[in-house]
Amino acid sequence: xxxxxxxxxRYEELLDLPPGLLAAAADTIYRYAAPAGTGSPTLDRGALLxxxxxxxxxxxxxxxxxxxxxxxxxxxxxxxxxxVCALPGLVIxxxxxxxxxxxxxxxxxxxxxxxxxxQRFESLNRLLGHQVGQEAAIAALASSAADPTNEAFIExxxxxxxxxxxxxxxxxxxxxxxxxxxxxxxxALLACVRxxxxxxxxxxxxxxxxxxxxxxxxxxGTAPGVRVAAVDLLRRFATELSTDAQVxxxxxxxxxxxxxxxxxxxxxxATETARVVIDRIAASATAGLxxxxxxxxxxxxxxxxxxxxxxxxxxxxxxxxMLLYATPYRVPMAAALASELLRAIGAxxxxxxxxxxxxxxxxxxxxxxxxxxxxxxxxxTPDEATVAAAEHLGHVGGRSDxxxxxxxxxxxxxxxxxxxxxxxxxxxxxxxxxxxxAHEDGLLAQVRADTEAPPPVRASASWWVxxxxxxxxxxxx
Numbered sequence: 316x317x318x319x320x321x322x323x324x325r326y327e328e329l330l331d332l333p334p335g336l337l338a339a340a341a342d343t344i345y346r347y348a349a350p351a352g353t354g355s356p357t358l359d360r361g362a363l364l365x366x367x368x369x370x371x372x373x374x375x376x377x378x379x380x381x382x383x384x385x386x387x388x389x390x391x392x393x394x395x396x397x398x399v400c401a402l403p404g405l406v407i408x409x410x411x412x413x414x415x416x417x418x419x420x421x422x423x424x425x426x427x428x429x430x431x432x433x434q435r436f437e438s439l440n441r442l443l444g445h446q447v448g449q450e451a452a453i454a455a456l457a458s459s460a461a462d463p464t465n466e467a468f469i470e471x472x473x474x475x476x477x478x479x480x481x482x483x484x485x486x487x488x489x490x491x492x493x494x495x496x497x498x499x500x501x502x503a504l505l506a507c508v509r510x511x512x513x514x515x516x517x518x519x520x521x522x523x524x525x526x527x528x529x530x531x532x533x534x535x536g537t538a539p540g541v542r543v544a545a546v547d548l549l550r551r552f553a554t555e556l557s558t559d560a561q562v563x564x565x566x567x568x569x570x571x572x573x574x575x576x577x578x579x580x581x582x583x584x585a586t587e588t589a590r591v592v593i594d595r596i597a598a599s600a601t602a603g604l605x606x607x608x609x610x611x612x613x614x615x616x617x618x619x620x621x622x623x624x625x626x627x628x629x630x631x632x633x634x635x636x637m638l639l640y641a642t643p644y645r646v647p648m649a650a651a652l653a654s655e656l657l658r659a660i661g662a663x664x665x666x667x668x669x670x671x672x673x674x675x676x677x678x679x680x681x682x683x684x685x686x687x688x689x690x691x692x693x694x695x696t697p698d699e700a701t702v703a704a705a706e707h708l709g710h711v712g713g714r715s716d717x718x719x720x721x722x723x724x725x726x727x728x729x730x731x732x733x734x735x736x737x738x739x740x741x742x743x744x745x746x747x748x749x750x751x752x753a754h755e756d757g758l759l760a761q762v763r764a765d766t767e768a769p770p771p772v773r774a775s776a777s778w779w780v781x782x783x784x785x786x787x788x789x790x791x792x
Contacts, residue, residue: 352515386785389427397441417454456475464778466778584666633676649682669703675687679707705723
């Protein structure tokens with residue numbers, strides 16, 4: 316029998332899990348795996364929501380709440396959008412209400428974490444698939460993506476992959492041709508993975524996309540993550556590349572073993588190399604479980620570890636960590652990843668270190684936070700690992716004290732003033748994101764006032780300081 320929404324929620328109660336954890340994880344994974352463009356969640360809530368007068372009254376109450384200064388929890392967004400999906404032809408008057416709902420939902424999603432983020436992300440996808448609400452949701456994403464002070468370009472632009480609407484494809488291509496910044500371009504490349512798979516582009520758009528992506532691979536100024544995403548897309552276009560184009564691409568990747576592996580195998584490391592790491596992490600996480608289960612061998616968990624660390628598509632890595640986050644492996648898996656992180660840094664395997672830090676974004680708790688802090692401050696650490704540590708710190712469990720924040724800002728600020736390099740600027744931006752997630756408004760104000768800081772970093776600090784407190788507080792529940 317197919318598990319129902321009420322059955323999943325009952326498991327949460329029986330296992331004493333945070334309300335919504337299993338349901339939100341299931342909604343998110345189903346959403347990514349299913350053909351994009353549908354509004355209703357796979358875990359159907361229809362029987363619970365009803366269609367009588369009481370259902371309409373409840374929906375009205377939720378809409379009024381979302382348009383007020385009241386806090387709106389992730390569970391309430393889940394219910395609101397669930398009720399909207401139960402009424403595909405729903406008319407809301409005035410029409411601007413759709414836009415107000417989409418804009419607030421997106422604003423909260425950008426700064427939410429854990430279950431609160433999962434619930435809002437699924438809710439936004441429902442609006443993107445709703446035949447009436449989709450235009451407002453697309454407009455909210457486009458406005459956010461065009462704002463150079465926005466804090467979450469990658470997930471904002473990437474969210475267009477959930478919509479079949481022609482405007483969504485148009486905005487993705489626009490961010491490839493004339494991106495707001497490199498992170499917006501990266502988000503657009505990620506969006507292309509699903510939009511290509513589900514035929515969201517016209518034949519002319521698809522043809523133009525191939526030549527455009529080839530240009531990213533050959534541009535030495537392109538950020539490393541963008542190049543990986545571009546090569547992975549070309550792998551998906553392999554049947555449409557001429558023999559000469561494939562030969563030229565392989566020649567261009569000859570001295571770049573990681574990118575060559577992405578094109579030939581769709582992985583960030585060779586199978587033999589990856590297997591040693593995967594087996595070590597899986598064994599450590601299994602040994603850390605509360606008890607053994609006789610005669611049971613988990614064949615799925617190592618597959619999730621492989622996807623989390625070695626898939627070239629960052630979305631797939633993220634979703635693998637989300638699935639593990641919703642299981643009893645979460646705590647021992649975080650400890651195993653932390654140990655492997657130190658080993659990867661010692662071996663200067665920056666690609667693996669960055670992937671592990673991405674996994675700790677969801678799985679990491681207070682025990683792992685000091686390790687990530689040390690990476691931010693350590694001298695001699697490869698720039699890619701330092702930047703990744705700063706970018707993900709805001710989502711790792713626990714809190715950093717004022718001494719850490721002051722030291723980190725001072726250290727990387729001094730490096731920026733001396734070298735004006737990309738790594739320093741990106742590390743500072745990651746630290747500002749962490750300050751925003753931690754509600755460190757005093758330090759954010761100091762960064763905003765620092766005339767020697769990189770302009771994008773000051774703009775990021777300003778974005779956090781002026782962000783409505785109601786939105787910031789709502790995003791935590």
